[in-house]
Amino acid sequence: MPQNARRSERFVSREQRELRRELLVSPYPELGLVAMDGPNDPDPSLVVEDGRVVEIDGRREPDFDVIDHFIARYGIDVDAAAEAEVLTDEEIARRLVDVDCPRDQLVRLSRGLTPARLARVASRLDPVETMFALKKLRARRAPANQAHVTNLKDNPALLAADAAEAAARGFAEVETTVGVSRYAPLNAIAILVGAQTGRPGVMTQCAVEERRNLDLAIRGLVTYAETLSVYGTEPVFVDGDDTPWSKAFLGSAYASRGVKIRFTSGGGSEALMGRSLGYSMLYLEARCLAAVRAAGSQGVQNGSISCVALALAVPGGTREILAENMIAAWLDLEVASGNDAIASHSEIRKTAKLMGQFLPGTDFVTSGYSVMPRYDNMFGGGNYDADDLEEWMTVQRDWQVDAGIEPAAEADVVAVRERAARAIQAVFEGLGLPAVTDAEIEAATYGSTSRDLPDRDRGADAEAADGLLAAGTTSADVVRALDERGFTEVAEAIVGMQRQRVSADYLQTAAVIDAEGTVHSAVNDPNLYAGPGTGYRLDGARWELLQSLPYVVDPRKLLEEAAAGEPVVVEAGEAAVSERADEVVVAVGPAFGDALRATINGLSHADVLAALCDGIRAGGAEPRLVRVRRSSDVAFVGHDGALLSGSGIALGLQSKGTAVIHRSDLQTLDNLELFGMSPLYSLDSYRAMGQNAAGYALGHAVGPVPTMMDNYARAKLIVKTTLLHARETAAIVPGAPAVELRLTG
16 A cells, blocks of 8 residues: 555454464475475485385485485385376375275375375365365274373472363373473373373373483383474484484384384474475475384374464465375374464464364374463463363364363362372372472362462472482382372372383374273274264264263253243233324233243343333333234234234334334334344333333334344354243244233232
8 A cells, every 4th residue: 555545444453353463474485485386396206126216206316315215215115106106196186085995005005105296195185185084094093182281380289280180181191391301200290190190091291302201201100202303304304413213213212111102293394494495394294204104103293283383374384284184194193183382363263273183083183282271381382271171172062073172070170180189299298309288289279370379499399300310210109109198099090001011002003091991092993984974973972971061051941040930910801902092012922921031131021011111101101011922023023012002003022022113004024123132131221112112102203222232142142042932932822812911010
């Protein structure tokens, strides 16, 4: 616009919306700011000579970087490659969405595809097709969810309480991190104890430096890890002396000690680190995922993760993230599909992005749902947090989709939070750590954030954590402290997790553990979706649980409340046409004052009638009460009343409070004034309606009652409207004449 030009107020207003706090950019492929199908992405190619891969995506073996070498040696099945070579991209894409092409065939085929081919085939699918492919390719039958549990004070009582609540709400995994690295063993113990208090079988991890993380795992203080980051370009991958081989070795170190491991990757990381080499986000992520599979990992945390806002800044970014998740599942990896880091200021964009994983389902719909308020999220702020739990569960209910979070009653949550906080108090006492006080327990049980908890001596805690490591403390010491202090069930649950490490069943792809200790994975509980009526369906007891939210109301109770009290009117014979010129008929619906006795916003029918009559008299006219029995429609009620009125003017009134001023010579669906916003009306509003009706009856100049509007009224009250109108309609007597009424008081 020209400088100093007058601005549209609507445009100015939109500029203040949350969306405009973000920076959206046009593609810049040279810096990696392109979601998929980048102009510099290589054309797919795969050349095999004498059983050896000698070319990948246009690069011959002498020009391979470390990622190419790793994928060529460990990540390509030459037999599957021969099968894929004769298929076009479109043919493979069609198989991804063909319900008659089973998952195992697609997984086998993926082993013969190079990263560029994986990315190019994925780009042939639109978002809905990609979601469908993801639904079919998910490894485990039923989706689950992972929780983040942290707080700014690293307070052990609050960590334990939040972990317990997460477990009670159905989270299969709980992850923490630390503000001070030396706190790692204390935080790991806190969420281990808390999670097993909430529900036996929940896996836990502490996201810290790998050597420390592996040490905690060997001690039995954590049961999984997902911090093995991989990247799609060599300059980023080798930064910090990492290679695919070193990552694979570290992954095997975890697995050999019975610890579940996921790698982590995500589109946009290479661009953020300035080493994208001009490739698209999806192509580089396809390289990462091919390396992850080649390393033998059972799963991956992917979906842009911490770079999600960067991916969403470019066109097609949300589609690219979904394609990442789909490729990971296609490669037979467990998928923890992001939705953890803040993606957008806009609630619409956040939810729109979530639906790509929420609806088809992934093994873990988020790789970290913040079960505490955002203030305490040490992972950089969660996309969804404790304040969003009810929305998340309601959306599950709306779609009849299982996204891994279960409702829990407030009393149950309070009880399990207190139990967990007291359990960690017992552990700290038993291990000789700085005491967890009763004040901390109370605040962790009932408070909101770490601001509600007293400060601890953080120096003493750090020293105590160092002492734990030096003393060789293990989960056995935690178990002993719990058992000796009356927390036997928590101690047994922790022992159960150590047995799981020995059996190692939870190292299988997409493994989770239920409360009885049964492992569910792609091996014994695979996703066998093969079209409508197959695969995981949210029904039965699980559906009953997820739809029974604590804030769901029994509609029968709403009707009971509206019908409470004694009748406020009695019928007094058939109504006749009047000749009184100063009369205003107040015509009410079939259930008014009898089967129903209050309006939708809780005003008693007696008070409403009194206000209307007061207004009519104040306007110089005389009220007369009748009941229209043949219809519950406010237009018919008002018009029938007008036909009975000596002045030809009536005020029609439904039981829920909707009103109309009608005149006898108008068409039924025409009127003088209609008052549809019944939830907004006060007794003063009804007095004003009565006064206007009197003015029309006496032929005075009348200014309409000011219009009132609530754009959310329908969303808030449509159920109650339906219930009240259904009760009103049930009271209809077809063809019956109107009757006179008088107040009972």
